[in-house]
Amino acid sequence: MAIDTTSTTSPNTAPLDNPRLSTRDRLVLFVLCAAQFMVALDFSVLNVALPVLGGDLGMSTSALQWAVTAFALPSGGFLLLFGRVGDLYGRRKLFLTGLALFGAASMLATLAWDPASFLTGRALQGLGAAAIVPTGMSLLTTTFPEGPARDRALGISGTLLSLGFTVGMVAGGVLTDTLGWRSTMGLLTLFALLVLPLAPALLPESRTPERPRLDVPGAITVTAGLLSLIYALSTAADHGFARADVITALAAGVVLITAFVTIESRNASPLVSLPMLRRRTVAWGNLGGLVTFSMMSTVVFTLTLYLQDVLHLSAFQTGLVFGVQGVLSAVAGTFAPRVIGRLGARRTLVASLAGQGVLTAALLGLNAHTWSVWLAVTAVSLASMCHLGAIVSYGLTVTSGVPDAEQGLATGLVTSTQQVGLTIGIPLLGVLATTSDDLLSGAHTVVAIDAVVVLLAAALVAVGLKSRSGAVETEPLGAR
Template sequence: MATDTTTSSPAGALRDPAPERLGTRAKLVLFVLCAAQFMIALDFSILNVSLPVLGADLGMSRANLQWAVTAFALPSGGFLLLFGRIADLFGRRRLFLTGLAVFTAASLLATLAWDPAAFLAARAIQGLGAAVIVPTGMSLLTTTFPEGPQRERALGISGTLLSLGFTIGVVMGGTLTDAFGWRSTMALLAGAGVLVLAAAPGLLTESRHPRRPRIDVPGAVTVTGGLLAVIYALSTAAQRGFGRPDVVIALVLGVLLLGAFVAVESRAAEPMVSLPMLRRRTVAWGNLAGLTTFAMMSTVVFLLTLYLQEIRGLSAFRTGLVFGVQGVFAAVTGMTAARVIGRLGTRTTLLAGLLVQAALTAVLLFLGSGPAGTWLALTGASLACVGHLWVIVSYGITATSGLPDGEQGLATGLVTSSQQVGLTVGIPLLSALASSRTNLLSGIRLALAVDVAVLLVVAALVAVGLRRTGRPA
């Protein structure tokens, strides 16, 4: 593929005019980009139910099992903004393919891991690959499909697969582990990586910023260090509590570094993050909504996993069936979300999604220990996912609209950072609340009540924050 130094989209023919229907090549490009995003989302949750088996096989202590998740979450969340910016400058296609190769090789290493050190090293390298794939894949998507029906449809499919990946990961993790052992989960990711890597080079063309400004090194160091520290603190706190000295130190350090990042960016000649862009209402409030919907919905999945297995006594397979129904609702909603946005507008859909997610999560407050609780969990979680998908699609459109192609990598880096931070933040915070009660059911209800309250507060803030922006898409 030819490499140019313009801000041309990866499929320039899609640019002008922009028909509502996607052509064959555009569909193939979308399939490849969404498959990569789905693969990363799958990795985020596929090991959750496999950890006890994995630990016994590799000789990892129960106290160290959380590192199987944290080793991936740290680099995948911490380096997103940095790699999104690097891709803008040096080529999104090039970085995307590099990230795919790194992720695939690391997945193979994780499959063959012979001891805990090899496995955790592989997970960390997987996280680095994910930190490259996610922002570059999203920026290729938004620069390929112009604002309007095409981008709304593309983001709808991408958002659906992202949510499905997290949910299906829980289902597939248990199923594969029971049938073939935990290594099959990593082998699945390696195989998926090979397939995407084989298809991508022939479909994607290069795009980058029209010039190559200097990388803001102080900004890169402070934001990456800050994100790494915060993610470490929250991931560790999920397993061991917030009272540990390393958790407190990491949390304080993370906040200080992120504060320093803001100060650095306000003075940098060529900042890594444009503060004027962050002051755009669509960018700021869109990302807040996205972070919130991911944090709160992933928490619902986690809490219901505890409820169904610990209180209702369901097997991992039957628990997976519950989330399989939720996945069906997510798929159908994601496919139709663009039509909802076309009728209601992006802002209205965003707010409606937050409120629907809150209302159906509130239904789960009536969970009991009897058989009816299983059906209530299935119905509430599945319908809450409708609102969740509305938010995912509309916030992606909101936070990337009205920006030039040269800033799409940064904008999508923020979008994907919101997703990853949301997936990381919600579970440790609310699971700590759930475990604060001696009665597990009471603790789950408390955490769900806070979940609902957060959604309602953020919905109110977003409604006020976007009141003058009209219809961003």
Template sequence: MSVTDTPAAAAARTAAAPGAARMTTRAKLILLLLCAAQFIVALDFSILNVALPVLGKDLGMGQADLQWAVTAFALPSGGFLLLFGRIADLFGRRRLFLTGLALFTGASVLAALAWEPAVLLAGRALQGVGAAVIVPTGMSLLTTTFAEGPQRERALGISGTLLSMGFTVGMVLGGVMTDVLGWRSTMGVPAVAGAGVLAAAPLLLSESRPPFRPRIDVPGAVTVTGGLLSVIYALSTAAEEGFGRPGVVAALVVGLVLLALFVVVESRAAQPLVSLPMLRRRSVAWGNLAGLITFSMMSTVVFLLTLYLQEVLRLSASRTGLVFGVQGVFSAASGIVAPKVIGRLGARNTLVAGLALQAAFTAALLGLGRDAGPGMWLALVAVTLGSVFHLWVIVSYGVIATSGVPNAEQGLATGLVTSSQQVGITLGIPLLSAVAAAHSAALRADGDGFADATLGGIKPALGVDAAVVAVVAVLVATGLRRARTPARG
């Protein structure tokens, strides 16, 4: 659906092709397989978080070193997305997808068997590389398998739902499995699941590539990959070291300079890694901004609420899991309903409404307090409803950012979409964790107890979260309104 579609036009198109939204059995199996791969990657990003204290004691890792178990995965998974999305266009999306799955599965086994910190970090880094292959190639296979219109909207809705749920399920499942089976089981889950998807993929997927094979834009690949790696490293370590540390500042400056150079390189390249004319499409630019923000801010809400429920309210892992379990059920339902909402309201209106309502329910969390009863219920209701509208954003931004793009450039378009998702998840938590940590430290220095200081740090971070989403909602509404031009994005 183009961002310029009206609800009446969308309804008329669907009515004119009543079978367009019906999927064959094979198409449903392909969608299930591709969504399963996305879900596993999202789950793997968060499943180890809750297990870190236990893991550290087992492998002899100090508190300051534990962040690297997360950063080792986040760096390559966010940094190499655009590069592998382009490589898949050149050498075959199915081939790269299977390669990424094999690497991811093998790396998960290595991480599960780790006997020292270096082996664990190597396994996590290789998982990240595998994820950077799986995510853009899987999304390219999805958008080239399902035609633009009702089928793609439905497929993107299901994919976005499972991607969002994967992060939440990982947080909950990681704690339960660590208590019952030990931290190694958290790496065993993606290994077993990845092996299952890898076994089924060759039977269902056909090769997909554009009709031409341009050369790889090496300068563009070096600058964008280096820039993303530097920025992600800076923000991932800032939560532990603070933004004022020289190493953090240097990495952030280097990253921003490289990304600026990337824009210059791409403007002069004969066959660029990223088509700047595509980025100049308002639908692509504003759609991906919305995706980056919705993923970064909602994943941060889940992380901060996990701290609130367990460290402030002292809830058990099972009761914390109940809160996020309810959220997951409603998120799944919203992802299924979202394409119908788009059909009635249009993609642009759905996107803006979803952002505004996500911001509103995040702001409601500023009412959290020390009383366990009201606090748990407010957290449950606000995060559940916020996630419902978060799924509206996920589906509508995917539709907007990939509509009107030729199949030959779907790898580029979906590489941008998946970069927004993965980089968003990577950046939000360390950035707002640093905000929360700074406020908590100041309160502890003033004599506040641990729980009060923790809550005092969480609230400003939630406030920033809500404000950022609200501002982006206004910007996206304005930017996409101006996209009503003959060049349909």
């Protein structure tokens, strides 16, 4: 089914056969991508500042994980709920609300006077991000019609999403060394102040024509379930899986998600349409997205430890390594829509995952000699180019053919996959590097498992999305 954009597409949107964007469409894209970039930046900009922040605010080493977890919990836990609320009551309205909340919360975190005020700001940032990300993606996919225009828009969005995480790591170190840790939160405040005045005049309102009742039981169980799982995985990254609270949260998360699936199967107006989840494009596309995000974030985390603790590079030198990665990711984002135009989203997704897996495996050649930095730069940069191709193609795979009324739901799944992927990779694999007696040996173990997981995902996605015609499958799993 093609997406109906008659009521939501900007009148100046480029035609389907012309990927060039009008001036207004470029401004709309700037606003939406700047907001997504800001959220991606927030995932990593604070990481290198944590030790300085802890000393300034009097937070113990064990408490520093909450600077990350306080953001990750609401940003991942409320995504599906806010995506659906935007569908029903107005995506633009919720996007602007989330943007204003994010800006105010960033200001609170910048001015924080004790751990409680700082963590409150971080939690409110996460809540604002949970509103910005799914509604921003929905506004993008409903503003730009399916075809070259949307391909290009998602290519730019995916590039900035990937760059945001990388730029955050570099900028966090530079800002902390020169202006102090508060400047990392101040940067996010400035981003919000830049985007918020432009958004109301540029963004079109968009919602579903019907007004079904909000699935409250489904919203409660999925939000609580995601919160439990994200808390467990985030805590396990620093303390392992043996702690009682981690085990309890994991069990609660599984029970709540199971209850959510049961509720959705019996609800006339579900938060998540189970038939949508049975679409081959949605199911297998999201699997590809989950793997590419979780495994790439693990590689970046592990390489950061390797470069500084094994090769003894400075924070600035390490930042340069990831700066090269960011530049090449930007190049990949520019060319990704063209590649998708020739190969199709499915083939691009499979090829990108395969490339990411092979280049990750090349990192097994890392050793304690300084020259290994060149292998690290080359392999991680090329792997990131493939990663960017996977980001763009999986987003297109999942949202292509989805009715406009369900775009918020589909993009909510896409962004939930992104957030969960960024959250679970490091706890599941990164801990193998941090707990190993020999960091180099631990890094090799992480890289080997990472590569196998990505290559296996490439094979599964290739088989799962294969159709008789070789085109991207859009029918439900049980349709054949």
